[in-house]
Structures are given as structure tokens and as C-alpha cells.
Amino acid sequence: MYSAYGLRLSSEIALPEVGGSLDGPGAADIEITLGTPAGPSASATLLPLGLWVDGDRIGVDVPDVGRYVCEGGTRIVVQPAPEVEAGVLKLFLLGTALGALMVQRGHLVLHGNAFRVGDACAVVVGHSGAGKSTLAAEMHRRGHDILSDDVVPIDADGRALPGWPRLKLWQDALDRLGIDSSGYDRIRGAHAKFHVPLDRPPLDPLPVRWIYVLDRHRGPLTITPLTGAAIFTSLHEHSYRKEILVGAHRQTHLARSAALAATVRPARLDRPRGMDSVVASADAILADIDQSLSGTPGKEHHATSH
Known part of the structure; x- marks a missing residue:
């Protein structure tokens, strides 16, 4: 469990950049998981830079890096590209994806x-x-x-x-x-x-x-x-x-x-x-x-x- 922006994060991707792991009880506010999330639907809004908005989902597709899908301000599903460097994968996770999740949570x-x-x-x-x-x-x-x-x-x-x-x-x-x-x-x-x-x-x-x-x-x-x-x-x-x-x-x-x-x-x-x-x-x-x-x-x- 990690802490960022006053929230508790559980992650299937190790995030030493965020700092030491949290101990003690308490459910995660945000879950970061590995998976194969669905892409944008036919009704999604497609945006520049590989970004898209589809209902309560915000996604970003980064060539040769992976797909990141933020769901409802509480979950990020990451599908890494084959042989992507861990540092590059986390660069977009802790930047674009987590930033989009903060937007979903109602923040400026x-x-x-x-x-x-x-x-x-x-x-x-x-x-x-x-x-x-x-x-x-x-x-x-x-x-x-x-x-x-x-x-x-x-x-x-x-x-x-x-x-x-x-x-x-x-x-x-x-x-x-x-x-x-x-x-x-x-x-x-x-x-x-x-x-x-x-x-x-x-x-x-x-x-x-x-x-x-x-x-x-x-x-x-x-x-x-x-x-x-x-x-x-x-x-x-x-x-x-x-x-x-x-x-x-x-x-x-x-x-x-x-x-x-x-x-x-x-x-x-x-x-x-x-x-x-x-x-x-x-x-x-x-x-x-x-x-x-x-x-x-x-x-x-x-x-x-x-």
C-alpha cells in the first residue's frame, strides 16, 4: 500500500518512486491492477495524444508502452506492451493516468x-x-x-x-x-x-x-x-x-x-x-x-x- 495525494494506493506494480509502503489497516482508495481493459466504445470521445473519454472511463493508449484505463476515480487498469521498460510504464502511470484519475475525483x-x-x-x-x-x-x-x-x-x-x-x-x-x-x-x-x-x-x-x-x-x-x-x-x-x-x-x-x-x-x-x-x-x-x-x-x- 502506498500514499499519494492524501489517498491510499494498492498496486500490482511496484512503485518505489512514491515512497515507502504504508502499514496498518485501511482499504485502498485507488487500486492499480494489471489486466486487459476494453478499449473505447463506438460512443467514446476520441482525443489527441491517445486519450479518450468513455462514460466513467478515461483511457490513454501509448504506442510501445501500454494502455491505461481509469475507472470511476477509484481504479487504474494497466495493460503493458511487450518488453516495455518498467520505468517507462510507470512514467505514464504516475503522470497521465494518475492525473486523469484525479480529474475523475473532481479535482482541478x-x-x-x-x-x-x-x-x-x-x-x-x-x-x-x-x-x-x-x-x-x-x-x-x-x-x-x-x-x-x-x-x-x-x-x-x-x-x-x-x-x-x-x-x-x-x-x-x-x-x-x-x-x-x-x-x-x-x-x-x-x-x-x-x-x-x-x-x-x-x-x-x-x-x-x-x-x-x-x-x-x-x-x-x-x-x-x-x-x-x-x-x-x-x-x-x-x-x-x-x-x-x-x-x-x-x-x-x-x-x-x-x-x-x-x-x-x-x-x-x-x-x-x-x-x-x-x-x-x-x-x-x-x-x-x-x-x-x-x-x-x-x-x-x-x-x-x-
Whole structure:
């Protein structure tokens, strides 16, 4: 039995990435089993990236990896492809499949990471390659616990649910941060991206107070408050596997987005291209958080890149 996002997971696939096994009584909230699940029916909604929605099932078919079918927010059935690497199989299980299951459970699921600030947390979102995990590593270095990386489920009360204490970092990011990659597991085959475990105490769900949309551009580092429709656009754009937000899932997503938008301080962080801006980005975000805690209204400001 494992624990993730405040839930108990039973799995027929070993998941050491999630952390130590749980002891003690208690039924599983989520079951992960091996099997041969049925594919999409004739009435299913077929989506890009091998995704599909069929009633209370969400599936993803990954060539040469396998089929994953999420059922009713409580079960994931995995059919591995022949000779697939265990690490690759789990990459999609703990990412796309588990993220889809969180959508089925009624959560707003963002593509980013969350770090602790006192009794609350900040969420950083952005497209792949924007530098989210590298920034999370810098926040961790400064003493901020990382709740979750890559997949951030937010419940109906606006709380980010803690995942497992691990980051996924490319070799160049590790080099810039002064971290030796020897001894870390590669995420996928020959790819120079690694699972990096973090030293972190168990965490409860924490209310989201700040959201930063991370982007890169050619200008100086700036933080600009988001207002009005820009908030909803950003939440949708940076939802995890937003392709599955159809039908009832879309309605829940809109309701959760509206509730979250009313309680957070959202901003866009534009930073210069290049890894050397990570320190300045962390400085700017933490300064913006300090400003909000002091009660100063948010306004656009610039920072000098390190």
C-alpha cells in the first residue's frame, strides 16, 4: 500500500518512486491492477495524444508502452506492451493516468509544482520546458517543502494535495544546481533526465494562496498580476492533460477554476531565456509573496537576472 495525494494506493506494480509502503489497516482508495481493459466504445470521445473519454472511463493508449484505463476515480487498469521498460510504464502511470484519475475525483489538476509557504502554498505552472522543476529545486534548496511536481491536484476547498517527494530534472539543470546525478535513476532509457528524491516531512493538503504562470521571453524578468479572464485562460491552458476536460469534467473544471480564482493571488512571471535566471526567478517570486503577506497591492515589477 502506498500514499499519494492524501489517498491510499494498492498496486500490482511496484512503485518505489512514491515512497515507502504504508502499514496498518485501511482499504485502498485507488487500486492499480494489471489486466486487459476494453478499449473505447463506438460512443467514446476520441482525443489527441491517445486519450479518450468513455462514460466513467478515461483511457490513454501509448504506442510501445501500454494502455491505461481509469475507472470511476477509484481504479487504474494497466495493460503493458511487450518488453516495455518498467520505468517507462510507470512514467505514464504516475503522470497521465494518475492525473486523469484525479480529474475523475473532481479535482482541478494543474501542470506545475507546489511549494510550501508557512501554512499555505504557491503553485508554479508552465508549459513543458519552462523550467518549473528547476525552479522547484531552487525553492527546495531555500527551505521550502515541495508538495508535488508535474501534477498538482487541487481539491474543492482550494487545497493542493501532496504527492511524493521527488523532482524530475534534466542533466543540465542538475549541473547548474551543483547536484551530482550519479546514483539517481534515469526516467526513461537514455534520456538525460533523472528522478531526484527530496528530503521532506509528510505534509497535509495546503491552501493555494499564490499561482505563478512561468514563461520565457527575450526581455527582463517581470512579474505581472493576472486579472479577469486572463486568470481563467491561464488555469485552463495549464491544466494537466486538458484534452480530457470534456462533458461533466469540463463543468467541474470551470466550477473549480472559478472558486480558486476568487481566493488566490495570480501572476505571470516572464523571465529571460537561459537557466541562469532561476535564482532571480526565485528571488522575484518570494519577494512578491512577501509583498502580498504585508498587504501591499500587487503591481508589475522588474527584477535583475542573476
